[in-house]
Amino acid sequence: MKQAVVTAAALVLLPLAAQAEGTVxxxxxxxxxxxxxxxxxxxxxxxxxxxxxxxxxxxxxxKLLAGGTGYDIVVPSGSFLERQIQAGVFxxxxxxxxxxxxxxxxxxxxxxxxxxxxxxxxVPYAWGTTGIGYNAKLINERMADAPIxxxxxxxxxxxVSKFADCGVTILDAPSEVIEAALKYLGxxxxxxxxxxxxxxxxxxxxxxxxxxxxxxxxxxxxxxxxEVCLSVxxxxxxxxxxxxxxxAEQGVEIDYYIPKxxxxxxxxxxxxxxxxxxxxxxxxxxxxxxxxxxxxDITNYVWYANANEASWPLVDKDVFENPSIFPDExxxxxxxxxxxxxxxxxxxxxxxxxxxxxxx
Amino acid sequence: xxGRRRPLTGGAGKGAVTxxxxxxxxxxxxxxxxxxxxxxxxxxxxxxxxxxxxxGADGSYQGSFFNYDLVLTDEIYRLAFLGSLEVAASSTxxxxxxxxxxxxxxxxxxxxxxxxxxxxxxxxxxTSFLLRVYAWIGLLNDTGLINTVLQDIGLIADPIRMMQTQxxxxxxxxxxxxxxxxxxxxxxxxxxxxxxxxxxxxxGCSATKAFWKIxxxxxxxxxxxxxxxxxxPAMGEFVIPALLGGPDTLMAGRILWDExxxxxxxxxxxxxxxxxxxxxxxxxxxxxxxQQRENR
Numbered sequence: 001m002k003q004a005v006v007t008a009a010a011l012v013l014l015p016l017a018a019q020a021e022g023t024v025x026x027x028x029x030x031x032x033x034x035x036x037x038x039x040x041x042x043x044x045x046x047x048x049x050x051x052x053x054x055x056x057x058x059x060x061x062x063k064l065l066a067g068g069t070g071y072d073i074v075v076p077s078g079s080f081l082e083r084q085i086q087a088g089v090f091x092x093x094x095x096x097x098x099x100x101x102x103x104x105x106x107x108x109x110x111x112x113x114x115x116x117x118x119x120x121x122x123v124p125y126a127w128g129t130t131g132i133g134y135n136a137k138l139i140n141e142r143m144a145d146a147p148i149x150x151x152x153x154x155x156x157x158x159x160v161s162k163f164a165d166c167g168v169t170i171l172d173a174p175s176e177v178i179e180a181a182l183k184y185l186g187x188x189x190x191x192x193x194x195x196x197x198x199x200x201x202x203x204x205x206x207x208x209x210x211x212x213x214x215x216x217x218x219x220x221x222x223x224x225x226x227e228v229c230l231s232v233x234x235x236x237x238x239x240x241x242x243x244x245x246x247x248a249e250q251g252v253e254i255d256y257y258i259p260k261x262x263x264x265x266x267x268x269x270x271x272x273x274x275x276x277x278x279x280x281x282x283x284x285x286x287x288x289x290x291x292x293x294x295x296x297d298i299t300n301y302v303w304y305a306n307a308n309e310a311s312w313p314l315v316d317k318d319v320f321e322n323p324s325i326f327p328d329e330x331x332x333x334x335x336x337x338x339x340x341x342x343x344x345x346x347x348x349x350x351x352x353x354x355x356x357x358x359x360x
Numbered sequence: 361x362x363g364r365r366r367p368l369t370g371g372a373g374k375g376a377v378t379x380x381x382x383x384x385x386x387x388x389x390x391x392x393x394x395x396x397x398x399x400x401x402x403x404x405x406x407x408x409x410x411x412x413x414x415x416g417a418d419g420s421y422q423g424s425f426f427n428y429d430l431v432l433t434d435e436i437y438r439l440a441f442l443g444s445l446e447v448a449a450s451s452t453x454x455x456x457x458x459x460x461x462x463x464x465x466x467x468x469x470x471x472x473x474x475x476x477x478x479x480x481x482x483x484x485x486x487t488s489f490l491l492r493v494y495a496w497i498g499l500l501n502d503t504g505l506i507n508t509v510l511q512d513i514g515l516i517a518d519p520i521r522m523m524q525t526q527x528x529x530x531x532x533x534x535x536x537x538x539x540x541x542x543x544x545x546x547x548x549x550x551x552x553x554x555x556x557x558x559x560x561x562x563x564g565c566s567a568t569k570a571f572w573k574i575x576x577x578x579x580x581x582x583x584x585x586x587x588x589x590x591x592x593p594a595m596g597e598f599v600i601p602a603l604l605g606g607p608d609t610l611m612a613g614r615i616l617w618d619e620x621x622x623x624x625x626x627x628x629x630x631x632x633x634x635x636x637x638x639x640x641x642x643x644x645x646x647x648x649x650x651q652q653r654e655n656r
Contacts, residue, residue: 058621065410065624083624086406167502174622213524214607227503343404350623354436354615357607 024281025050026073027060029268031240032126034301041288047281055217064089064273071273072282075125078115078267079175082340090121091274097283098123100290103310112267112307114337122269123286124307126236126299129327129335130176130264133219133238133256138166138229151184151259154232157206164210167228172214174353175346176264176338177204177232183262189336192345197352204356214357220244226252234266235324236304243303256324258331265335267307393637400427400630411627427631437615437632441639444612447526447601448594451533455541455590456583458534463545463582464575467552478546481539493532493603500528500604524606532600537593541586548582549575584647592640612636 026038030053038049052071054060057080063069064076064084076084084090095101101123108127109119116122132153139146142162147153154160160168171177179189181200187193212228219231224244231238238256245252270289272282288294296314299306303319305326312320320326327335341349401423402411414423431437466477484492499505500522507519522528552575560570576583598613605611612632620629 056621058624061624062621065408067408083406087408087410089408208607211607225503227501343406346623347625350618351436353622354610354618358436358439358610359608360436360439360610 022278022281023048023050024073024278024285025052025071026282026285027052027054027069027071028073028075028125029053030055032075032268032302032304034297037289037294037298040294041285044288045284047284049285068275069273070277072276072278073270073272073285075268075270077338078112078269079338079340081122081269081271082115084271085116085121086340089273090271091276091279092120093123093272093286094283097280098287098290100287100292103290103292103295103308105307105309108267108307111265111337112269114339115267116269122271123290125268125270125289126302126304126306127265127267128235128304128325129258130171130173130180130232130266130338131235131238131256131258131324133223133231133233133241133254135166135223135226135229136253136255137251138226139163142166149257149260151180151261151263153230153259155181155184155203155207157210160207160210160230163230164212167212167222167230168210169219169222169228169231169233170211170214171232171234172216172357174349175341176266178349178352179336179338180232180259180263183336184259189264190339192342192348197348201352201356205359208356208359223254224248224252226250236302239303239325258324258327258335260331260334262334262336264338265332266338268304396630396633398423399626400634401425402627404625404627409626410624427628428635430628431631431635436610437612437635440610440612440615441636443610444595444597444636447529447533447597447609447611448591451530451537451594452541452587452591454530454534455538456587459538459541459545459586460583463542463549466542466546467549474550481542484539489536490599493536493600496528496532496535496604497523500531523604526605526609528604528606529601529609532604533594533597536600537590540589540593544585544589545579545582548579548585552578588644595640596636 024047026049028051032053033051038051041047042049057077060074060076061080061084064074065087081090104124108124112122112124113119132151134148134153139148142165143159146162147156147159152159153163154168154170178197178200181203182191182196183189185196185199185203187196187199191197216234217237219228219233220237220241221244222228223231223233223238223241225248226245233241233256235256235258238254242254242256245254270286272279272286276282289298290308292308292311292314295306295308295311299311300316300319303325306315312326323331398414399411401414403424403426404410405412412422414421416422462481466474466481469477497504501507502519502521502523504523506522507516510516511519556578557570557574560574561567565573596613596616597611598617601609601611601614602617605614616629616632616636619625619632623629
């Protein structure tokens with residue numbers, strides 16, 4: 001009998017033990033890691049990594065809420081993670097297994113705590129801003145004294161109308177854009193006040209006729225090709241457009257700025273699903289990502305800031321000293337996190353967004 | 361003689377053969393439909409899964425039709441359904457206008473050419489659907505092939521805005537679904553008894569009149585089948601408007617996506633899906649009933 005129990009236990013435990021070595025399944029944003037990060041980890045750890053990519057928080061969330069994704073690490077953004085924690089999707093991070101956790105900047109962890117109180121469920125992967133990418137030449141041709149550096153470029157109809165012919169695009173991200181509009185109008189971005197939302201809706205509707213499309217990734221290529229000239233976009237994505245434009249050598253030059261009125265500061269965070277098949281492997285990979293050199297390599301490659309203070313001396317000078325990537329204290333003070341909205345506020349904002357987009 | 365011949369399949373065999381499609385329908389249509397319908401009766405929750413259970417902890421039923429109330433009374437959904445209806449109806453019409461002459465041409469072509477021509481209709485399927493829609497972006501863009509060529513030959517000074525308009529969506533849908541119109545049309549036209557048309561002409565009917573009096577009525581089953589194959593998927597189309605459409609292309613498929621993903625409201629998304637299905641099934645059922653009455 002005892003023999004049988006031992007055998008059964010061995011049969012049950014063996015696969016688990018093997019798995020801690022075995023395979024780690026990571027689901028990350030597209031274009032979001034250095035070429036050799038995964039290969040280096042596989043070599044160092046002997047584990048195999050299935051690296052899979054997505055391009056929208058919504059798609060990731062739908063999978064997580066349905067459950068049984070089979071992923072060990074996923075990388076949602078702050079406001080999405082916040083709600084997913086409430087939904088009970090994640091397991092707590094075991095910091096005792098993360099020898100490099102101390103490399104993280106205490107200041108940034110404190111900001112992330114707005115989404116994940118006590119930093120219990122998530123480890124910062126990268127962070128950035130929602131700002132404005134533009135084609136300097138096309139803008140300059142149409143308006144020599146364009147208010148670059150300000151939300152006026154997009155939120156003032158008399159300004160944005162000048163760029164309608166060369167193409168204006170806005171992220172299809174209701175919460176972020178509405179919060180930026182609220183902040184621009186001098187309201188608290190997290191307000192659920194009806195009058196403030198009406199005002200934001202009127203502002204966005206006044207701009208809407210000059211917007212070519214609302215999309216969250218199409219603008220990367222279109223900016224790079226000169227197909228559009230002004231995009232509300234995510235910092236790193238605009239830098240990707242900038243790099244692609246340079247590679248193409250068609251004379252297109254793309255720049256990015258953080259609007260001075262303040263904008264959304266967002267975080268992409270590594271988290272481990274509650275039903276992850278290989279939580280131990282997930283912790284090993286997260287710990288690897290926290291090594292200063294690994295984190296610096298990723299930042300140098302994707303041009304998104306990281307939260308790994310120990311890696312900062314290793315980050316290329318032109319990346320680290322670019323205030324659009326690593327903003328200075330004064331700019332940082334003006335940025336706000338995109339807090340998760342209540343179900344009711346989400347519904348209000350999505351419906352408002354649908355109306356704005358459709359021009360109703 | 362024929363009456364005495366025993367059917368090849370006996371009672372049990374026949375039952376088994378007809379059971380397969382029913383089992384298929386049950387498994388891949390009715391069961392998912394039941395799940396979607398069940399979700400549509402719930403309220404959204406922040407949980408996994410993100411909707412309320414149908415029965416409370418004490419076993420009491422707590423489903424409701426309030427989502428249907430919202431979908432049927434709110435103008436956004438009405439406009440989205442109307443938008444889809446408009447695009448689907450005009451796409452069907454264009455497919456018919458383009459597809460009928462093509463199917464007619466193939467059916468009347470020399471027998472040795474027919475296979476080649478049919479193959480040409482089907483050939484695009486060998487390339488991924490997504491890739492073919494993306495190719496249209498390269499054609500219709502401001503800096504795309506059509507605008508560049510027109511500018512180079514001096515026909516236009518500034519590019520014509522075609523992408524992200526209603527036009528690009530229409531082109532994408534008509535292009536994608538055209539084969540689904542041509543194939544059933546061809547199938548009926550190919551089996552059409554052309555001697556009837558010849559007889560009409562022999563008896564003094566003009567070619568145009570014979571076409572409208574003989575060919576069109578006889579090919580009606582093909583027209584109906586082709587129209588349904590285009591209309592039904594076009595109603596729920598999401599990918600083409602998402603890739604080619606502009607912000608003002610309001611269609612049911614996109615609203616459904618928004619509710620499901622942006623709003624994470626699975627219950628409302630399910631409701632829209634059910635309403636869309638009802639909108640499609642009801643006319644089909646009416647049509648079928650009318651046809652059966654006619655046959656009797």
